[in-house]
Amino acid sequence: MDAADAAFDPWSADFVADPYPAYARLRATGRAHWFAPTRQWLIPHHEDVSALLRDRRLGRTYTHRFTHEEFGQEPPDAAHEPFHTLNDHGLLDLEAADHARIRRLVSKAFTPRTVENLVPTVRRLAAGLVGDLVAAGGGDLLASVAEPLPVAVIAEMLGVPEEDEERGRLRPWSAAICGMFELNPSEEAARRAVVASIEFSDYLRELIARRRREPGDDLISSLIAVEELTEQEMISTCVLLLNAGHEATVNTTVNGWWTLLREGVRPDPEKLSTAVEELLRYDTPLQMFERWVLDDIELGGVTIPRGSEVALLFGSANRDPARFGPTADTLDLTRTDNPHVTFGAGIHYCLGAPLARLELTAVFAELLRQAPTLRLTAEPTWKPGYVIRGFEELLVEV
Numbered sequence: 001m002d003a004a005d006a007a008f009d010p011w012s013a014d015f016v017a018d019p020y021p022a023y024a025r026l027r028a029t030g031r032a033h034w035f036a037p038t039r040q041w042l043i044p045h046h047e048d049v050s051a052l053l054r055d056r057r058l059g060r061t062y063t064h065r066f067t068h069e070e071f072g073q074e075p076p077d078a079a080h081e082p083f084h085t086l087n088d089h090g091l092l093d094l095e096a097a098d099h100a101r102i103r104r105l106v107s108k109a110f111t112p113r114t115v116e117n118l119v120p121t122v123r124r125l126a127a128g129l130v131g132d133l134v135a136a137g138g139g140d141l142l143a144s145v146a147e148p149l150p151v152a153v154i155a156e157m158l159g160v161p162e163e164d165e166e167r168g169r170l171r172p173w174s175a176a177i178c179g180m181f182e183l184n185p186s187e188e189a190a191r192r193a194v195v196a197s198i199e200f201s202d203y204l205r206e207l208i209a210r211r212r213r214e215p216g217d218d219l220i221s222s223l224i225a226v227e228e229l230t231e232q233e234m235i236s237t238c239v240l241l242l243n244a245g246h247e248a249t250v251n252t253t254v255n256g257w258w259t260l261l262r263e264g265v266r267p268d269p270e271k272l273s274t275a276v277e278e279l280l281r282y283d284t285p286l287q288m289f290e291r292w293v294l295d296d297i298e299l300g301g302v303t304i305p306r307g308s309e310v311a312l313l314f315g316s317a318n319r320d321p322a323r324f325g326p327t328a329d330t331l332d333l334t335r336t337d338n339p340h341v342t343f344g345a346g347i348h349y350c351l352g353a354p355l356a357r358l359e360l361t362a363v364f365a366e367l368l369r370q371a372p373t374l375r376l377t378a379e380p381t382w383k384p385g386y387v388i389r390g391f392e393e394l395l396v397e398v
């Protein structure tokens, strides 16, 4: 059976609303499925996704080893160059020595101690935002709580001043750029991403220049001080941090609450960390990540040759009964054996995982405490995106 027969259709609203039955069919019928519309091999099993994320025969890019021609790929469209320049020089899309160098520098900002120091700020922000939602009797949980918290935290960490009017543009810029991470993005999506890439880069270039003149106690100033990053690497990595620093956290908060409300369950506040891990597994906010095959690999008798692209189906891996047992499709807020792949694995393992966990537990704790009777006032609508999967809004009353 190929992927299309399994009803794998990332452009259909029904599939985005519930991709899990299609994943089950893919898992039942093979380890690697050719998906012609994107020319990718879909990988649905936990064991394979987890192993391939750690396998150095694959990479987020191939340009550190091959030219486009050698790799059998068309060079990216020249009209989209501002997006590619921005994307290709950030930590996530580098491999080998460049990745190791930048990861080492940025990791210094994400030590357990740095995150520990943020605890009071994150809790205070979460309490305030939830307090405002409760005082208003309800509203859109996404716009009023889920989004402002991680945006404010990551903006503060990088040193994006609150008084800069661009702070309000971080979210739309990010949304436009992330449009390019969906499968086969439209020309319109590419145009929006290009405009956002230019504007976002210009703003950061100016902010970096400002921090060179007046260093602060922030990540941009520390990256300037080590003098090991080019200007482009710095801009690209800051954009990555600002975008990755909120996109998935927003969706995990909202998708997680929708799951709780739909299932009619509430986590035990004493065991909130365990419950948050389960929500991260049960409805994975980032459904798939891609890798280029740099040297031939073999999966279940199928040879996937150099030059191919694999799509690692995180959402499927996290529901794989071979790893999570017969309750893989069940929400179990007390699950402790939970090796989900939601934050990835290997050299690109999410640098912000401790921060994301802190933000999620803080928001969930405040909602449980201040809004124990929270309920939906309208069925939410999924955004069209499959890779970065989340709702348009979540309307609630308290």
Ligand code: HEM
Pocket (backbone or CB within 6 Å): 060, 091, 092, 093, 103, 154, 240, 241, 242, 244, 245, 246, 248, 249, 252, 285, 286, 289, 290, 341, 342, 343, 344, 345, 347, 348, 349, 350, 351, 352, 353, 355, 356
């Ligand atoms: C629930 C929230 C989050 C989820 C599910 C998530 C997930 C991921 C995943 C799966 C990757 C690896 C992608 C791959 O291997 O191709 C990744 C990388 C990354 N994430 Fe997160 N992330 C979250 C929050 C954050 C936050 C709050 C930050 C803060 C800055 C962040 C920063 C990064 C960075 C910098 C990388 C690139 C690491 C590298 O390439 O070495 N993420 N994230």
